[in-house]
Amino acid sequence: MFSRKTPIEKLAFEAAESPEVAALLGGEIAARFGPRDEAPMGITARDEDGALIGGLNGVVHWRWLYIRHLWVSEEARGGGLARRLMEEAENAARARGAVGAYIDTFDPRVAVFYQRLGYARFGEIADFPIGGRRIYLSKRFAMD
Numbered sequence: 001m002f003s004r005k006t007p008i009e010k011l012a013f014e015a016a017e018s019p020e021v022a023a024l025l026g027g028e029i030a031a032r033f034g035p036r037d038e039a040p041m042g043i044t045a046r047d048e049d050g051a052l053i054g055g056l057n058g059v060v061h062w063r064w065l066y067i068r069h070l071w072v073s074e075e076a077r078g079g080g081l082a083r084r085l086m087e088e089a090e091n092a093a094r095a096r097g098a099v100g101a102y103i104d105t106f107d108p109r110v111a112v113f114y115q116r117l118g119y120a121r122f123g124e125i126a127d128f129p130i131g132g133r134r135i136y137l138s139k140r141f142a143m144d
Contacts, residue, residue: 036061039096043088045072045081056085058093058101065093065101086117094141102138111135 030036038061045054054072058065067089072082090101103119105111106129111121119137128134 033062037063041065041089041092043085043092045076045085047076054081054085056089058089060093060096060098063097063099065089065098067101067103070103082113083117090139090141098141099143100138100140102136104134104136106132106134108133108135111137 026036038059040059041057043056044052047053052073053076055069056067056071057069058067060066067086070082070085072085093101101119103114105114114137115121117139119139121135121137123136125134
């Protein structure tokens with residue numbers, strides 16, 4: 001336990017994350033809430049020539065799906081591919097025992113798309129990036 005009396009030998013800036021700090025914090029969180037049980041996932045969509053036209057990267061941890069990246073090429077937008085990718089990810093997450101999903105975006109129009117899929121805004125950060133805002137959304141899955 002850190003106290004005001006604990007001497008600090010040195011502080012060091014490093015250009016990469018510390019695996020030791022991550023492991024120690026992860027251990028404390030796991031002791032309180034159980035193991036993270038992280039399971040990454042990726043879903044890709046390709047056209048008939050094999051070119052990537054869309055994809056989704058995510059991870060299920062603590063029984064929630066975090067959708068890290070969702071991308072659809074400009075040519076494929078408006079055809080329902082993003083919806084299909086989201087549905088596939090949610091189904092895969094449910095199969096892994098997930099109870100919900102969360103995502104963030106910088107684009108208010110994209111936030112509306114997620115809301116049409118049943119996601120609700122739960123927070124935002126103004127001026128992140130500067131002049132914009134980061135919008136956070138989540139969705140709890142219906143349990144069968």
